[in-house]
Structure formats: structure tokens, C-alpha cells
Amino acid sequence: MEIPKRIRNPIKKRKVSEPVTALQNEEQEGLYVFLTFEDGYTARICKTCDILTEKESPITSFEGLIPGARVLARWSDNKFYNATVDHIGFYDQKQDPRKGAKKDIKRNYASAESFYNQNRVASAPAEHGPSSALTQPPSPGLPPTQHQSVQLPCSVKPFNPQPMTPSEYCNQDQPGFLDLDEHQRQTITHNSTPKETFLGLLYNPSIPHPSAEVTIQDDQLGLEPEEYEDPTVRSQNSSYENEQWEQCETCKLEVQALLKENKMMKDVLSSMNLEHLQVLREFIDKMEDYKSRESGVLMPQTRPGQQELYPDSGLLLSSTKLAAIHQESKKDCLRLFHLLFDQFFTHEECSNSVAFGKHGKVPEGKTILDKSKVNGILTYVMSCGKCHGWKPVEKSKLKKALINKCRMRST
DNA sequence: GTGACATTAAGTTTGCCATT
DNA sequence: AATGGCAAACTTAATGTCAC
Numbered sequence: 001m002e003i004p005k006r007i008r009n010p011i012k013k014r015k016v017s018e019p020v021t022a023l024q025n026e027e028q029e030g031l032y033v034f035l036t037f038e039d040g041y042t043a044r045i046c047k048t049c050d051i052l053t054e055k056e057s058p059i060t061s062f063e064g065l066i067p068g069a070r071v072l073a074r075w076s077d078n079k080f081y082n083a084t085v086d087h088i089g090f091y092d093q094k095q096d097p098r099k100g101a102k103k104d105i106k107r108n109y110a111s112a113e114s115f116y117n118q119n120r121v122a123s124a125p126a127e128h129g130p131s132s133a134l135t136q137p138p139s140p141g142l143p144p145t146q147h148q149s150v151q152l153p154c155s156v157k158p159f160n161p162q163p164m165t166p167s168e169y170c171n172q173d174q175p176g177f178l179d180l181d182e183h184q185r186q187t188i189t190h191n192s193t194p195k196e197t198f199l200g201l202l203y204n205p206s207i208p209h210p211s212a213e214v215t216i217q218d219d220q221l222g223l224e225p226e227e228y229e230d231p232t233v234r235s236q237n238s239s240y241e242n243e244q245w246e247q248c249e250t251c252k253l254e255v256q257a258l259l260k261e262n263k264m265m266k267d268v269l270s271s272m273n274l275e276h277l278q279v280l281r282e283f284i285d286k287m288e289d290y291k292s293r294e295s296g297v298l299m300p301q302t303r304p305g306q307q308e309l310y311p312d313s314g315l316l317l318s319s320t321k322l323a324a325i326h327q328e329s330k331k332d333c334l335r336l337f338h339l340l341f342d343q344f345f346t347h348e349e350c351s352n353s354v355a356f357g358k359h360g361k362v363p364e365g366k367t368i369l370d371k372s373k374v375n376g377i378l379t380y381v382m383s384c385g386k387c388h389g390w391k392p393v394e395k396s397k398l399k400k401a402l403i404n405k406c407r408m409r410s411t
Numbered sequence: 412g413t414g415a416c417a418t419t420a421a422g423t424t425t426g427c428c429a430t431t
Numbered sequence: 432a433a434t435g436g437c438a439a440a441c442t443t444a445a446t447g448t449c450a451c
Contacts, residue, residue, distance in 0.1 A: 334419090334420080338419080354438085354439070355438080355439085397420085397421085399437095399438085400420085400421075400438090401419085401420075401421095403438070403439065403440090404419075404420075404421090405419090
């Protein structure tokens, strides 16, 4: 079965190069707009310049926006699309995720690694996300496994089976790798609205939930509009803001059922270890293979969320991983090279190989590193070096780094 | 703040091969 | 045979991290 590609027909477009005023580019202090695009994808927008009115006029403040309002919102491709405002929210600016870069590369990378693994455990294999805090709700047409709400850098497109070229990747703004835990903080904050408190109740932050930021439609709770007060309207009244959400009789049973389900999920997750997941993954691979042969339909070679470094490179890695690597590299081609090398070559491979071999000859007992992988990495890194803002590297230096890297990694 | 240690970048030497 | 190019191997310097 072919996984449907995410298609978005640009209904309204605006020139990317169109300048934005300083005022437009400013973030609203502590405010964000949570909205839903026509195809069901959601986004959390922090900048006023990322939203236009329905008539394509810029806005200067979020305050004029009301839930249900039709607007045009910027997606990761820098184009504007029709969207509907869900609610205006407040976040804690003291914890700006973009200012959390650590100096320790190894620790930083380890955290990305940790997140990556954790994410695979919690919601594998969905590892893609849209721009600046975009999230994906369950939407018709996509398998459930492709939904997740983890914050990703804007350079990663949401469910995009088509790989990005290095220039595509690099030409995008890199606002920083948003704090990977941010989505958890957002679910419950001391300024949570009743609705957010409710969502926090549902999705205990101790359990990474694949759709923690998904907006629950009111009709899914079986409530009539008059049975409750819209919390987003409430939020405009500061006196209400600090009140904790209290369950009414109507939704008490629903909450209990959801909490029970939540507990069951927690039990399942805590009982699983990495070995179980590995076995499960292998089982799924075999099932895919079997079903593929049985139906005669070619299954996609890549898991959802994986992408090639560049088209036909054959070098696959998850969008999340690539985003983490880009963030770690800090637009330094050599850093990028080392991170990609670590990603694609194991210690074992390096210890049994040399980088290039002398004119095709290799030392006794050794082989040459996979040329396609080597060339792919070198090509990608060199391509990145041509992009604006990147610190380029000479090819000779890169080759030397490769030789050193291979040797160092083999020891 | 300091020293030990690890990692990385870069310089140098050596050997092999192709070309002239 | 001389020369130049290329890559491996070795070495050193610079930098960052961590424990004390």
C-alpha cells in the first residue's frame, strides 16, 4: 500500500521575498496562536508576521484574532495557506527553547540521541514535524503512526517522503532546534487555560504522548456547545485564568475513561524495553515484506519520517536525526561531516576499512569504506558549504578529515 | 583556576602509482 | 628514471571538557 503523500494546494500565496516590517516580525510577548490548516494540520504561531488576515492584510497583534477566525498562515515552505484560529495561548518566555543551546556537543548530541530513541519508543516511527512548532493532528488519509506532536526544527517538513536537497535544507531559516521537551511543557503550565489543564490531565507529561498537542474537537466529547464555556473566550478574562478546570458531570465519565486508558498506556510503555521494541520492529518488517509480496504492491523502502540526504543518495536517516545534526553542526561543514560520518559509519566498519585506498589497493585485512556512502556524505557536506551562512570547507581538507576520522573511529 | 584527558585539525613523512 | 599526485600513517598543536 502506497503511503499517500501530503499534498497541499497553495490557495493563497505571497512572495517569499516580500519584506516584513520590524513590527510584523516581532513576537507577541508570551502569546501564540494555535490554528488548523485546511488539511487538518495544526500550527502554533508565535510571530504576527506569520499570519495574514483573510484579505491578505498583515496583522500587528494577535489580540484581534478570535477562535474560528479565518486567516492565512505561513507554512514551512514560507507560503501562506488558509487556516482557522483555534485559540490564543500563552507560553512561558523565560524558557525560550531557542536559547537553550548547550556548549557540550557530545552531551547535546546525546540528548538528541536520547530524544530520538525515546521518541521511537513512544511514538515510533513518526519522526517528522513541520515548521516553527507546527503539529500534526490525526487527519484522514494518513496512517495513525504518522501523527506526532514533537517540536522539530523548521527545516524538517511534515511527513515528506521526498528528500530535501542540501540547498533546500540550508536556505531555510534555522530558528534553532526547539527544545525537544517543549511540547511537554506546553501541555501544562502555571498559566494554563482550563482547556490546557484538561489536556494536561489527559496526557500526563511523564508519558510522551504522540498527540499531546492535538486539539480535541468539542464534538468528540459529545458535548453540546451550550454545555460548557469556551475556554478560549474565558482566557480573555484574566480572573478566570488561574482557575483550575473542574470536571462537570457531563464530562466526568469521559475523563475517567481517558485517564484509565492513559494508565493502561503507561503500563504498556513501562513494561516494554528496547529488546521488545527491536523484536517488534523486526516483526513489523517481516509483516510488511510478506504483505508486500502477497499483494504485489511494493512497500516503500523508507520508513515514514526517513529521508535521503539528497535525491538518489541512498543515505537514509530520520528527519529528526538530520535536523539534530544540522543544529549540532552550527552551519560548519566540518562539524556536519563528523556528525554525518558518525551517523553512517560504525566503529566496526571503520576498524576494518580505510577511507579511500591507494589507487584502489587497500592494506591487508582491510577494505575500503562504502564508496557510495563516502561520496554521498562528501557531496552533501560540500553542497551545504555553498549555502548562505555556512562555513565552507575545502574538499582536500574534507578528505583528510575523512581519513583521520576513519582512523580515529577505528581505535 | 588548574591540570589531566579526549577530541579534532593540520603538518609532515612515506610509499605507491601514473604520466612524461 | 624523474616527477607529481594521492592517500595512509604518524605527529603535533589547539580546543574543549571534566574532576579536583
